[in-house]
Amino acid sequence: MRSSAIEVSGLRKAFGDKIVLDGIDLGVQAGTVFSLLGPNGAGKTTTVNVLTTLMKADDGTVRVAGHDAATEAKAVRAAIGVTGQFAAVDELLTGQENLQLMVDLNRATSGGGKRIVTELLERFDLVESAQKPASTYSGGMRRKLDLAMTLVGNPKIIFLDEPTTGLDPRSRRTIWSIIRDLVTDGVTIFLTTQYLEEADQLADRIAVLDQGRLVAQGTPDDLKRQIPGTHVRLRFTTVAQLDAAARLLTDSTRDAEGLTLRVSSDGGTKSLRALLDRLDEYSLSAEEFSVHTPDLDDVFLALTGHTTEVAAK
Amino acid sequence: MSTKSHSMVMLRRNFKHIARNPTSVFNAVLMPVVIMLMFVYVLGDAFHVGVDYIDYATPGLMLLAVCYGLGATATSVNSDMTKGIINRFKVMDVSRGAVLTGHVVASVLTNLVAIAALIGVAFLLGFSPSASFLDWLGVVGIVVLLGFAAGWLTVALGLAAKSPETAGLAAVPLVMLPFFSSAIVPAEKMGPGVRQFAEYQPFTPIIETLRGCLNGSPDTGDVIAALTWCVGIALVGYLWASSTFKKRA
Numbered sequence: 001m002r003s004s005a006i007e008v009s010g011l012r013k014a015f016g017d018k019i020v021l022d023g024i025d026l027g028v029q030a031g032t033v034f035s036l037l038g039p040n041g042a043g044k045t046t047t048v049n050v051l052t053t054l055m056k057a058d059d060g061t062v063r064v065a066g067h068d069a070a071t072e073a074k075a076v077r078a079a080i081g082v083t084g085q086f087a088a089v090d091e092l093l094t095g096q097e098n099l100q101l102m103v104d105l106n107r108a109t110s111g112g113g114k115r116i117v118t119e120l121l122e123r124f125d126l127v128e129s130a131q132k133p134a135s136t137y138s139g140g141m142r143r144k145l146d147l148a149m150t151l152v153g154n155p156k157i158i159f160l161d162e163p164t165t166g167l168d169p170r171s172r173r174t175i176w177s178i179i180r181d182l183v184t185d186g187v188t189i190f191l192t193t194q195y196l197e198e199a200d201q202l203a204d205r206i207a208v209l210d211q212g213r214l215v216a217q218g219t220p221d222d223l224k225r226q227i228p229g230t231h232v233r234l235r236f237t238t239v240a241q242l243d244a245a246a247r248l249l250t251d252s253t254r255d256a257e258g259l260t261l262r263v264s265s266d267g268g269t270k271s272l273r274a275l276l277d278r279l280d281e282y283s284l285s286a287e288e289f290s291v292h293t294p295d296l297d298d299v300f301l302a303l304t305g306h307t308t309e310v311a312a313k
Numbered sequence: 314m315s316t317k318s319h320s321m322v323m324l325r326r327n328f329k330h331i332a333r334n335p336t337s338v339f340n341a342v343l344m345p346v347v348i349m350l351m352f353v354y355v356l357g358d359a360f361h362v363g364v365d366y367i368d369y370a371t372p373g374l375m376l377l378a379v380c381y382g383l384g385a386t387a388t389s390v391n392s393d394m395t396k397g398i399i400n401r402f403k404v405m406d407v408s409r410g411a412v413l414t415g416h417v418v419a420s421v422l423t424n425l426v427a428i429a430a431l432i433g434v435a436f437l438l439g440f441s442p443s444a445s446f447l448d449w450l451g452v453v454g455i456v457v458l459l460g461f462a463a464g465w466l467t468v469a470l471g472l473a474a475k476s477p478e479t480a481g482l483a484a485v486p487l488v489m490l491p492f493f494s495s496a497i498v499p500a501e502k503m504g505p506g507v508r509q510f511a512e513y514q515p516f517t518p519i520i521e522t523l524r525g526c527l528n529g530s531p532d533t534g535d536v537i538a539a540l541t542w543c544v545g546i547a548l549v550g551y552l553w554a555s556s557t558f559k560k561r562a
Contacts, residue, residue, distance in 0.1 A: 052404045077406035088397030090326070092333045104322045105407050133333070149401070 005030040005157050005188040006051065010060035013046055020046045022212040024060070028205070030156075033179070033189040035203035037196065037300075042209045044192040045085055048161045051190065052082045065157055081155030085162050087142040088149075091135035095126050095145050098134055102152035120148040124178070140171030147178060157188045164198060176201060196300065210304045224293040226303070230267040232275060235260045235288035245284050249275070267291050319408040323415025330389060331419065337385035342427045345378035346434050352497060353438055362499060368442065371435045372523035373496025375452075376516055378427040379460050380491055383467040384484040386420040390471030391480035394561065413554055416471075417464040424460040442527040451526040455539060459519055462543040463487060465550030472557040495520050515542035 006028040013021040020043045028034040036044050049055040051062055053073040062069040065079035089098050099120055103113035121127045124144045129137065134145060143163060150158060160179070164172040179189060179202055193199055199206045200220045207217040216223055224230070236242040236259050245261050246254045253262040265271050272291070279285065331338050349370070357366040393399050393412065402412050432440070444452065467484055474480035493511050494500070500511035511517055518538035525531030 054400055054403060074406055077404055080404065082401070082404045084397045084400055086397050088401040090398060091396075092330045093326070097329070101322065101326060102405070105319060105402070105405055153405075 003030045004028070005065060006034070006190060007063040008051070008060065011050065011057050011062060012059040013050060013055065013057055020212055024214055026207050026214065026217065028188060028190060030188050031183070031186050032204040033183055033191060033202050035199040035206045036190070036192045036209055037199045037206050038209035039194055043212045044209060045161055047209070048159050048192060052080060052159050053077055079156050081150035081153070081158045083146050083150045083158070083160050083163060085165070087146040089134040089142055089145050092133060094131050094133055095137070096121065096130040098145060098149055099152060102149045106153040116152060120151060124148045140167055140174065143167060143171065143175060155187070157190065158182065160189060160191045162192055162194065164193070164195065208300065208303055215303045221293070223299045225267055226299070230265060230291070230293050232263045232265045232272065233260055233290045233292055234263065234286040237287050241284055244282065245279065248278065248282055248284070265291070267293055319411035320414045323411045324418050327415045327419035331423070338423055341382035341385055341423050342430050344381050345374055345427055345431050348377060349374050349431060349434055360498060365439065365441070367435060367438050367440045370497065371432070371440050372527055373491060373494070373520050374431060375428050375456060375523060376459065376496055376520055377491045378431050379424045379456065379463055380488045382420060382423045382427055383463055383487050384481050385423070386416055386464060386467045387471035387474070387480040387484040388477045390416050390468050391474050391477045394472055395476060399558070409558070413468050413558060416468050417461065420464040420467065421457060421460040424456065428456055443529040444527045445529055448526040448529055448531070451531060452523055455519065455522055455526070458543045462547035462550065465547050465554055469550045469554035469557060472554055472561065490514065491516055515546065518542060
């Protein structure tokens with residue numbers, strides 16, 4: 001059983017009259033990727049700010065790396081690394097100087113600073129531009145430098161607030177592969193994103209945040225199963241077999257042209273076994289069998305009653 | 314690591330900023346000299362203040378030089394805040410005061426460079442102070458204290474502003490304030506209303522103290538008023554800056 005890296009219960013935060021977080025409960029196991037998914041204005045950044053000790057919660061408890069974020073902020077800060085929504089690099093300093101600044105400010109890295117800087121520059125493919133001011137960097141390079149700066153001091157838990165927003169697809173994939181490498185090294189990642197694909201690709205667990213409330217939580221597949229629309233698709237070799245199956249399975253839609261039958265199902269093993277047993281019983285065999293689950297966009301629509309696009313505008 | 318070494322790291326960072334973006338310092342050093350040339354060399358003969366105008370104006374222009382440096386400080390503090398660098402330092406458990414102290418110290422040192430340049434030009438224009446060594450020490454002391462006080466107030470303004478542009482604008486009143494003091498002409502020569510304002514605003518006793526020191530005869534009342542104002546401004550600036558720093562994320 002893995003230990004818990006982040007535990008949040010009953011978290012509330014309001015700015016004046018505006019309630020931004022309205023009772024958030026979540027838990028993140030050490031060594032996993034947790035993604036907080038939601039449109040702009042859902043409260044993602046506020047959650048990160050509270051969890052990283054930048055803001056105080058109005059109510060609720062937050063424990064990060066075993067320490068209370070409100071009363072043991074120092075201990076929390078020692079365990080975490082944060083990459084904010086906007087690449088927080090010093091534009092007038094070079095890439096190397098930015099990293100050196102982090103080394104100089106880090107209590108844990110008193111020795112071997114030069115080596116750490118060189119290693120990070122190599123790891124993030126920034127050696128060539130190391131001597132150029134960060135103001136000349138592209139968006140993707142800035143993000144990489146930002147992430148590299150976060151890694152100085154080897155944080156156990158890393159918060160990434162929309163790490164790929166505004167990046168081109170290639171840079172996005174680079175960042176994704178960096179995140180996967182971090183997880184391999186045993187780091188816990190708390191990631192916010194408004195991209196469903198990103199959460200699906202990276203996260204072990206996803207929580208969907210909408211207007212300050214978590215409307216769903218689970219593995220990417222859990223979430224996809226929670227909504228209607230999952231179905232099994234069977235393809236037969238002959239129309240006779242298709243018709244026989246359609247008569248047998250009343251809750252189905254027949255597609256004569258493709259010789260396929262769509263059968264509603266929750267995608268769980270139990271119902272699948274029942275379905276297959278039933279086909280067996282009548283000596284019907286499908287040539288092809290697949291389970292179709294909707295993607296996360298469908299999940300969001302089903303859970304919140306609006307699409308991410310609408311909410312984002 | 315202690316606060317002190319974090320402050321050194323931050324100060325080094327501020328110096329690198331100044332070295333790579335010299336326009337702001339250039340402005341802080343050059344503008345007061347230009348203003349001095351304008352008031353003393355171009356307009357000076359029209360003012361009758363009882364003494365050589367360069368001797369009258371130099372202390373006031375020194376104060377102006379301090380204020381001119383503040384715009385750059387406000388802008389750079391604000392850009393640290395709005396670009397997320399301060400948040401990065403905050404979650405890294407960098408000593409709370411270090412970031413701000415770095416800015417204040419860099420600001421004071423810029424002030425000193427500007428004032429050294431100004432005094433150099435003043436001597437070329439015939440400035441002849443009758444200050445003793447101790448009086449000069451007093452001048453430096455007041456300048457540093459004023460730079461420190463105004464620096465903290467400016468850091469607070471910079472932290473509170475929404476954008477670097479508004480931060481620069483927020484420092485403008487500080488740049489204007491010397492003109493409504495005894496910096497350029499004595500307060501008693503001003504119109505009613507402005508005169509009272511000039512007599513009671515903080516910069517007047519500070520300028521009079523500088524003037525007194527450079528004459529070799531500082532007035533105790535002015536010195537006490539100047540010190541009180543400086544300490545008061547520094548305290549307000551420091552407390553305001555610290556609370557904004559803590560609150561704003």
